[in-house]
Amino acid sequence: MKKHESATPTGLGTKNLNRRSFLGLAGISAVALSTAAVLTSCSNGASKAQVTSSLGLADSVAKVVPSYVPIDLVTPDIASVNGSTPGFTTIPATLVKSVTEVPGKGGSYKAMTPAWWTVPPALADNSYYQAVNKALGATIDFQVNDGNSYGDKIQTVLASPKDVPDWVVIPSWNLPPRFSQAVATVFEDLSPYLAGDKAKKYPNLANIPTAAWKFSAFADGLYGLPYPSTLITDAIFYRKDIFTEMGLEAPKSADEYLSIAKELTDPAKKRWGSEDVWNGAQLMFGVVPKWDLVDGALVNKVETDEYRAALEWIAKLFASGAVHPDAVAGNLQQAKSRFESGASLMSTDGLGSWHESLARVLPTNPKYDMQPMDFFSADGGKPTLFQGSPASIFSFIKKNSDKTKIEELLALANYMAAPFGTEEYQLINFGVEGVHFTKDDQNIPQTTDKGRAEVTSTYAFLVNSPIVNAKVQYPGYVQSASEWEARQAPFVKEPEFFGLQIEEPSKFGSLSKPFDDLAMDIARGRKKISDLDAAIATWKKNGGDELREFYTGFLSA
Secondary structure (H helix, E strand, O other), rough: OOOOOOOOOEEOOOOOOOOOOOOOOOOOOOOOHHHHHHHHOOOOOOOOOHOHHHHHHHEEEHHHEEEOOOOOOOOOEEOOOOOOOOOOOOOOOOOEEHHHHHOOOOOEEEEEEEEEEOOOOOOOOOOHHHHHHHHHHOOEEEEEEEEHHHHHHHHHHHHOHHHHOEEEEEEHHHHHOHHHHHHHHHHHHHHHOEEEHHHHHHHHHOOOOOHHEEEEOOOOOOEEEEEEEOOEEEEEEEEHHHHHHOOOOOOOOOOHHHHHHHHHHHHHHOOEEEEEOHHHHHHHOOOOEEEEEEEEEEEEHHOOOOHHHHHHHHHHHHHHHEEEEEHHHOOOOOOHHHHHHHEEEEEEEEEEOOOHHHHHHHOOOOOEEEEEOOOOOOOOOOOEEEEOOOEEEEEEOOOOOOOOHHHHHHHHHHHHOOOOHHHHHHHHHHOOEEEEEEEEOOOOOOEEEHHHHHHHHHHHOOOOOOOEEEOOOOOOHHHHHHHHHHHHHHEEEEOOOOOOOOOOOOHHHOOOOOHHHHHHHOOOOOOOHHHHHHHHHHHHHHHHHHHHHHHHHHOOO
16 A cells, blocks of 8 residues: 555544544434433444535534633743643632632532542532532532443443433543434533523633534534543653663654663663553554545555554564563553553653652652653654544533523533633632642642542533643643643644544444454564454455445545
8 A cells, every 4th residue: 555645643642542432423312212222222224424524514513612712811831832731830829710609599410420539428528529519509419430430330321311410421432332312312402502602601611622612512512511631642751860860862763762672671670661652653653543534535544554664663662572571461550650660661651640650759759750752753753743632521411491400500610610720720629728728838739638538520520621731739840741742732733533523333333453452462473464464354344444435424525
């Protein structure tokens, strides 16, 4: 196949690399089908999505999203560049009150959210919940569930409409199959309240970027309230503190990565140069997130020369002996701890892991310096990076004939979406000063034991303000992270079908799974690169070409 010159590194942090796929076709009447049937039935018939171009879908979405009215309360210390995350190296001494009146009208609502941490105390025993609800002027009673099994919980709840809470959080990777056919029967279309200039009634919601709202549109309506994502969400990290001790600099090409990984490796000292960086290899070699348009035709990532080259490179890395033996064995769960202990010195991870790692390690190792490499193409040239999904989590309001309740819930959402620099933002993110946090002599919030037990991402999961970096509690972190992202931002572009909710027919659900397994096997020498050809032929035969035709229907005219 012809090597396409426009190929670029894979999507940054999107779960195209991991677990997220998205939706968007016509709904089915609740009279005709129950929600349970919608979620579990299969259909081989043509869908609306199959005959709708992305231009038509984009036009439809544009009609339901809010007008964008940015709020500029605080000037960042490190400005945004082409959409990169702005950085605040200090906390404002004086906070602004963005919601001047109590937004609630005394309503009481149940909300369901996930947690990938210890579940906080329930409302009756949680002073954080009580304080926020008082400020809201309404009661939100959270049903917090284990995030690791949340997808199963969502499907169970949606299969019984009477059990659906008033407000439901669904991460993008937990959207169930055929969700777009159920959403209109279970949840409220918010476009009559938020489309266009109607959103100006809720200024903090109107401050959320348009792309995040577009990604919250399902079934010709605006159903989701978004948790916006950052422009760049993945990085290849290295232990700069150890690199400096050894007189090394971060690699700037794929060959340099290999040579440095081997130089760092010393089994006698229980130190290896690298973790399994398959995602990083795709970034280096310019693998598209899912589809690329070449000479007017769609090409899947697995069909590209760049994908093949990335597989060849990752196999060389493993064969060099520079990958930690536990990673070779497939133990990826402990990659963070190996990296933090210095057992491995280069690794791929989400940007969120950076500050989380600092929080874990700095108290016992103040010299710890985890840094992301500037992105590079395999040959050392400039990278071209694809933007990830504009929103990562959504919340949905249960269908309700009482307009006053919907308006009250949106007023509560407007409070929760207050941006950095506001009293509301501080309350939602840190709780009550003197109870859940204190401030040090630099005005930096320091969480108390009660804060650690009670304050968590519950209200923030319902809707969130535009992302900023204000984690000033980690010395140097805000400047390093925001400046790094600003350097990478000029190389970011939108991939094909960016920001559109496209639901693939369920029969294609496991079509790409064999390639995940094959990549692991080729990397570890259990299979050869030539096995990729047979896998591609099988993929095409089992539905790959049909899936290509499906996506072709979304191409702009």
